[in-house]
Structure formats: C-alpha cells, structure tokens
Amino acid sequence: MSDKEKKVSLVVVKRLPRYYRYLRELLSRGVSRVSSRELSLKMGVTASQIRQDLNCFGGFGQQGYGYNVEQLCQEIGTILGLDRGYKTIIIGAGNLGHALANHTNFAKRGFTLIGIFDSDPNVAGGEINGIKVRHADELADFVKEHNPEIAILAVPKAAVNRVANELVALGVRGLWNFSYTELSLPDSVAVENVHLSDSLMTLSYKFTNLDSGDLL
C-alpha cells in the first residue's frame, strides 16, 4: 500500500474501530464473506457509505459477492496500527488501573502490558494479572530501560499533568488518558482521552429525549 493510499479521511478513520470490531466478531463466528448491505444493517451506516469507506482501502468488495472478511479485517488492522505491537505501562493501580490491567482485549490489539506503577507504598509490591506493581519512584529508570511506547494514565486529575509531562520527557509518545482533564502536550505525542463524564452526559441527553424521537 502506497503512502498516498494510507491517507484516509478522518471521518472514515473514526469509523474504522467499529468496522474492525464487527469484522472480528464475524471472523470468530466463522463468517468469511459479508455484503455491504449486511455491514450496513449492523453498523447503522448506509450501504453506499460503507462501500465508499472501504474503497479507501483498495476496494476488497466484488459486486454481488461481498467483502472478504479476513482480508478486510487485516487491512483495517494495519491502517489502525494494530499489528505493530506496543509496550504499554499503566500509571495508577486503583480500581480503574486494576480494571484496565485485567482487560485481555488490549493484548489482542497489540498492547502488551509490561509495567504498572502506583505512588502508594501500600499498593506497590502487589501484582495484577501477573505484572508486579512498582512504586512510582521506579518509573523513570523503568522507562529508560524498557522504552514503553504507550502509557495509560489512571491517576487522579490533580496528578495527571505532572505525570504526563514526566513520561513525555522520558520519551513516551502515546498516552491514553482517563483523568477527566485535557492535557497540554506537544504535537509529537499521541493523546487519546476517555471522557467518561461526556459519555454519561450523552446518555442523559438520549434519556431526556427518549419520547421525542430525537435520539443520537
């Protein structure tokens, strides 16, 4: 695939994880071909939109024949970078850090957990999912030695900017931020925020408008 073909519109990119998720589900059920109509019904996107989206990746579909699920899945995975493999650390071993450390799905997407850190001496020393929880004091040395690409930030809001800046200074270039606050970081760092309270507000809107038929 040429560099040119790799440039996919951002609107399409935002749909890719959902396509990927659904195609993986089909694969796990042994389905090898899917039509744009079937995909469309499942995903709530028009069939023509799907054809248009997937044409960005070389058009694996054939008229009247559908898409090759495995091939399409693999291609979307490559564009998303899921085949690269990322050494990942979690900062914060509270309930959320625990929950995230236990998610086997992340390993399936190429995110290998190599370390967990917490500033609480009572928490450090324990183990989650076979990974030792280290004290935050060991973070700098660990990062220098093992060069993780991705850090998951599950620390309190008050600490997150300090922690993020430290990680970036140490060379970590991907942050998955659960800390309810926006980070101010250079463009050379990839940041993905999980704003749970935005999601909850969206639920509130949907609930409030249940009877008006004006749902998202």
Next chain:
Amino acid sequence: MSDKEKKVSLVVVKRLPRYYRYLRELLSRGVSRVSSRELSLKMGVTASQIRQDLNCFGGFGQQGYGYNVEQLCQEIGTILGLDRGYKTIIIGAGNLGHALANHTNFAKRGFTLIGIFDSDPNVAGGEINGIKVRHADELADFVKEHNPEIAILAVPKAAVNRVANELVALGVRGLWNFSYTELSLPDSVAVENVHLSDSLMTLSYKFTNLDSGDLL
C-alpha cells in the same frame, strides 16, 4: 424555551458535553464571561462554528461582549437533561464497577447511585462509597421498589444481554454499557456504549500516524 427550539442537530449535541465541561471549568475558576474566540482556541472548533452551535440555544452571546458563562452552562445542562436527577444502579461490583461507583463527578451531573449488585456471593454484602453491594438475586425486587432510571452495566460480556433484557423488562430505560458488546434493545431504551477498545484503536492510529501529520 419552546419544544421547537429544543430540537438541536445531532452533530451539535455531540459537542455539548465538551462545551459543558469547559464552561464548568471556567465557572470553577470564577470566570463569568467568555468570547467565542477563547472557547474556540480551547476546544479546537472554529469561532464561527461555536457561534453557530450556541445560537441554537437562543444566542447568549453579545457582539464584543462574549457569553455569560453561568447562563450558557445552565442552558446546556438543561438541554442535556443534567438537571433532572437520575436514580442510578450499577450491575457488577468488579474493579470497573468499583471505579465507577467511586466517581463523584457522576453525582455532580445528577446521577445518584442508589444500589450496586453483583452475582458473586463473596462480593455481595460489602459496601462501596457508602452503598451496600446486594446480591443479583435481589435486583428485581429492588428495581420494582425504587424504580431506578439508569443502570450502569459493568458485567462480563457473556452476561450483559441477559442482564440488560431483565432490566428493561423491569422498566429501566437508560443503560450505560461497558461490556464490549452491542445490545439489541427496543428504541424505547436509551443506550450509551463505552467501547474502550475502540478508543485504544484510535490511540493506535494516532500513534502510528504521529510522523505523518495526519492526526485525528
């Protein structure tokens, strides 16, 4: 505000939680007026887009004067339904359920936690954030008696459809689903899915394209 004015485009609605979050932050810092330019810089949306979005709510801005932060915040909160108050229960008291039960932000948005349920007898009987964890067997009676509007689903993927159907049959009409799977439910139920693995895939895409300048 008339019913007609309340019909806001879905694209705008998706931006509302972010506006709300930022306006709350301004309020907490004692800022009472903000220009569309300031909002624009902070939110990464054009100033004209912001003016257009906020005009949907009766146009609180005045040329050269900016927006009244408190008034705008309140108005957006009303549209999102944050002033209604929702009795909320959590199903699943694992690490994720724990983390969610401890989030004080949810109470600030009008979601009052009234019950937590788990099918594990070793977990039931405990307490999280002052709320007793009940056994899943008590769920039906509890819902009939207390009529929660919202249920947070933090149960394993294999259990979620059964639990969701039971809740809906009992009259719960809002579900916040963390279970990595889509639910098939009638349109009379508001469902908001948190797909953490989609977010992680988006991070992977951003990371992979860090050097191409083709970021989301």
